[in-house]
Amino acid sequence: MNHLFVDNLTVIDFAYLDASRGLVGESWIVDVVLGGELDDQGMVFDFSNVKRTIKRVIDERVDHRLVIPRGYSGLQWDENDPQAFSWVLTDGTALTHRSPDEAVVWLSSDRVVPSAVSTLLQQELRAVLPGNVTDIDIQLREEVIEGAYYHYVHGLKKHLGNCQRIAHGHRSPIRIDRNGQRDRDLERRWARLWEDIYVGTEEDVTGRWVAEDGTAYVSFEYEAEQGEFSLTLPEKRVYMLATDTTVELIAAHIADQLKADFPDDTIMVKAYEGVGKGAVATRGLSPNGD
Template sequence: MQPDHAGPSMNHLFVDNLTVIDFAYLDPARGLVGESWIADVVLGGELDDQGMVFDFSNVKRTIKRVIDERVDHRLVIPRGYEGLQWSEDTPNTFRWALTGGGHIEHSSPDEAVVWLSSDRVVPSAVAALLEKELKAVLPGNVISVDINLREEVIEGAYYHYVHGLKKHLGNCQRIAHGHRSPIRIDRNGHRAYDLEERWAKLWQDIYVGTEEDVARRFVGEDGIGYITFEYEANQGEFALTLPEHRVYMLETDTTVELIAAHIADKLKAEFSGEEIRVKAYEGVGKGAIAIRA
């Protein structure tokens, strides 16, 4: 998106890689999608008494905080999607029809979701929401706010996954937040591109669930098998129902440390005499390493 009222005489301040937003969103075909977007920001306006558009020392305190609080670790729901069913009485309990058959149901506290005035979740729509929020809190000399949301350029395999960590004291406890994550796998010190691609395909747009959180398994009226996850965390009660084929189950919690260990254990069982090293990312630039010698 271009800065509002941008002109050659306007002063601009930019901050690249200000923050990474790790979140989940609902897509008609893909279902529940984990995503990680890098946020770049450009502010345009008049210079203040310090000769600045905006003090860099306030960028993280104000701009990053608004971006993180509004979207990070939330489920983004496009209100305009025709397959969405919800009630004003319980606005964060809804049913989402999938174009390929089946549905998703979700219930959570208010702070775990954000409603988007759109029929699809795309970077420009989320950026517009954030720009509106920022204009309300920035000083009057800031005339324009331009947010660019982009995916990390990844050389190699990656997957989109969603999870919830009920034991986490922060926002990771939300049952439907996610990440777009690279993976690196080495066998005996050599990169195994084929194994990376295999796991990326297996975990394409997947929900990684914990057996401890399963409330029930059932077959719906549509003949599709479903899994319902429920738990109570310090932010409140969470529930999520998904088609079973969109879920990958772990016996443990789904922290990135345990995800890396799970993949390493699976590969070690397959290649028992070899050293396996798994570098599993959780979004951009962070994650866990598991080694099985």
């Protein structure tokens, strides 16, 4: 059998539900290997079609969606609303989510792991690839990060693309320089603060209350181009911003917080949004950068 491969085909930025971690933001790099007979051009599959076909299917099926393992015992359906469900965590707290169907993807498993998502994507690709392609291998892997990183989930209701979905996320490194020197202690502090966090916008909050067991909850709701979205989760799993939660505003917020902690220092924050992209915010520099 002949094989071709494409490493680093794309990055899937998404969120998934975990029994103990709750909402988890994730970024997986996609590597693809195709096997089969050579076509009339002497190819298994034309490289020029890889992004046009394979990347499109992967992006449409999983990217910027909430991935839900259907087999988890703590999943509870809303009998009156097929687009709504609750997810009971192992600590007894719960979250509820409602969105258009295109914002979620269901896995036939009890938890989200790369192999389960790969199997789903391989099944989808078999329907669109030519008959000479008989073997499809999708490998999903995390970026190797030397330093601090966090998993965060958010939604951007003003975005015209798929970022408007209320629960999509990223696994993101962070770099913080203080007075021109990298400060790994501050990086680790923010990584701990934003470990498996939902970054919410105050404008989207529709309610706060305390349940009978003493758990404080916060609800978010908004209408965007793709439809109506809502999310309720324990307040301890939320970090609130007064602004929207674009990566530019996230970087600015962290820089502002650090500048307040160290008013006499120069601060530079390089906040990533997944793999290889993000925003930079500086505080304390003069207009000419000195």
